[in-house]
Amino acid sequence: MTTAGVRATARIGARDDGRGGTSLPVLEGEGPLALRRTRASDNEARVMLVGAMSGPLGGDHFTVEAEVAQGARLHVGSAAATIALPGQAKGEARYDVRLSVAEGGELRWLPEQLISAGGSDLYVSSRIELQRGARLVFREEQVLGRAGEEPGRLTSRLTVRLDGRPLLDQELACGPGAPGGWDGPAVLGGHRALGQLVVVSPEFARNPVQARLLGESAALTPLAGPAALVSALAPDALRLRRVLDEALSDLD
Template structure:
C-alpha cells in the first residue's frame, strides 16, 4: 500500500492559524480536532487500515509557515505488523519544515513493533532559526508478553541550518544486542523528546539539572549542541516512559 498525508499550516489573515492543506490517504487519514484558537490548530492522525505491513510505503509531509502554530497527534498507537512474507520492509517517511516564528509539536501515540514485523521509520525535520519545535517518538517492543519484530528508526532534526539531533535505533531479532546493556537492557519501551530552542514549560535559562524527571536510572534530560534539549527514557512499558516524558511536553 502506498499513501501520502500532507498538512500545510499558515497564519490566518486575521491572526491565529489556518490549514491550507489537509490531505490524507488510507491508512494515513487526517482530522482537525477542536476549533482553531490562539494556541494554534490540532490535527489527529487516524489509522484507516491495519499496519504498516510489509510492502507498505507511507509518507507524511508537514509544512508550518511563519507564525503558525500546529500540533499533530494520533488517536491510537501505530502497530507494525508482519504482512506477506517476501515483501520488502514497510517504510514510513516523515518530513517536516518549520518556518521562523512557527511552532510545531509532534506528539503521536507510540509505535508498537509486533512479532514478525519488519519496519523502518525515517524522519527529517528542518526548523528555521526562530522556530519552536517539540518532537516526540515512542517505541514499544512487542505487544503484551510478545517478542518484538524488527524496527529501525532514523531521525534527523536540523535547526537554523545545522544538524541538531541525529539518532538511529534498531530493535528486534535481526539486531544482536538490542536488549543488552548498551541499548535497552531489560526495557521494552523507549521514548525520546527533542525540544528547540527549549522545553515548553521551562525558560531557556533554566539549568538542565532542574529539568530532570524524578531520579531514575532510565531517564535523562541533556542539552544539545545548539539551541535544544533532548529527553530520553527507557522503561518496562510505555507507562514508565510516559511518567518521565509527559510532564516535559506540557506548555
C-alpha cells in the same frame, strides 16, 4: 492492496490566517492515512492522524509531511497507536515523517506510540528542518512487541536540523536481525518501551537546560543549539508516557 504493498502520503500545511489564528490550506490524506481537523486551542490548529486500516504491513511505504509557515502554530496527534505488522507481502515496511517549521512557527508533534509486533520489519525515518526562531516539541515512543510477544525488527532514525546545521542525528535498531547487544545493559537493558522528546525553543539560547537524570532510566541532555533532548526507557508504554509528560511539563 497488492503484493508490492501500499503507498500512501498525508500532507499538512499550516499558515498564519492574519486574524490571530492558524489556517490549514493543505490537509490531504491517502488510503490508510486519514487526517481530521479538531477543535483549535487559542491560535493553534489541531490535526488528528487517523489510521483507516491496519499497518504499516510488510512492503508498505507511508509518508507524513507537515509544513508550518511563519507565525503559524500546529499541534498534530494520532487517534491510536500505530502497529507495525508482518502482513502477506515480504520485505521491509517504511514510515517516513518529514516536518518543516519556519521562523516564528511552532509545531507540536505528539502522536501515540508505535508498536513493533512480532514478525514485522519496519524502518522509520523522521527528518525535521527548522529555521532559526522556530519552536518544536517532538515526541517519539516505541514499544517492542505486544503483551507477551517478542518484537519485530524496528530501525528508527531521527534527524533534526536548524538553519541547515545538525542538532541531532541518531539511529537505533532493535529486534531480530539487529546488531548484537541491542537488548543488553549498554542499550535497552531489557526494557521494552523507549522514547525521546526533542524540544527546540529560542529561550534555550539564553537559558540552556542543564543535563540531569530524570529517574532511573531517563536523562535530559542539552543539544548544541537552543534545544534539549529527553531519552527514556521503561518496562511498558504507560510508564514511558508518564516520564515524557513530566519532562515536557518542566521544559514547556
